[in-house]
Amino acid sequence: MDRLGFIHEKLDIKILILFVLRRLPGTVEPETLLELCMFDGGVGYFDYSDCLSELVEGGLVAEDEEGFRITEKGARNADMVESRLPYSVRSKALKLLAPVAERLERAALITGRHVVDEKGCTVELSMSDGEGQILGLRLLCGDEEQARRFEKKFKKNAEEYYQKIMELLEE
Numbered sequence: 001m002d003r004l005g006f007i008h009e010k011l012d013i014k015i016l017i018l019f020v021l022r023r024l025p026g027t028v029e030p031e032t033l034l035e036l037c038m039f040d041g042g043v044g045y046f047d048y049s050d051c052l053s054e055l056v057e058g059g060l061v062a063e064d065e066e067g068f069r070i071t072e073k074g075a076r077n078a079d080m081v082e083s084r085l086p087y088s089v090r091s092k093a094l095k096l097l098a099p100v101a102e103r104l105e106r107a108a109l110i111t112g113r114h115v116v117d118e119k120g121c122t123v124e125l126s127m128s129d130g131e132g133q134i135l136g137l138r139l140l141c142g143d144e145e146q147a148r149r150f151e152k153k154f155k156k157n158a159e160e161y162y163q164k165i166m167e168l169l170e171e
Helices: 010-022 028-039 045-058 072-084 087-110 144-170
Strands: 061-064 067-070 110-117 120-128 133-141
Touching: 010 028, 010 045, 010 061, 010 067, 010 072, 010 087, 028 067, 028 087, 045 061, 061 120, 067 072, 087 110, 087 144, 110 144, 133 144
Parallel strands: none
Antiparallel strands: 061 067, 110 120, 120 133
């Protein structure tokens, strides 16, 4: 059965994966990366999975518990070969990447982490404007589950919390 789309060869699939990761400002979830690479009808899931595994094994892509990101080696290689992708594929990929890149940029500016030690569980929440930290909170939590909930809520609503704190301080 003939595939649709412009991407068929494993090398082209690898280049597409690197092209996508090169333009994202951080680690991307596996499901999101899959969606961003499968828009061309020529890319099959199993070929995609094989290519991604080979890129990780070759040190061009790094994988951690949050997802995938391009390595320095991968970025250098992508710069050299991405012009091999058809212009229409690159254009379509860039359109699909824009909202994901925006979400990842925001996520990089808003952080939350927790630490469990002999004193208990502490959550640290932070928001930056790209120049420096504009809000930092350190709270003692009842337990690790509460700390995780605080992290999740803060990451989702950081701008609103910042605004409320500013309003409370201005009263």
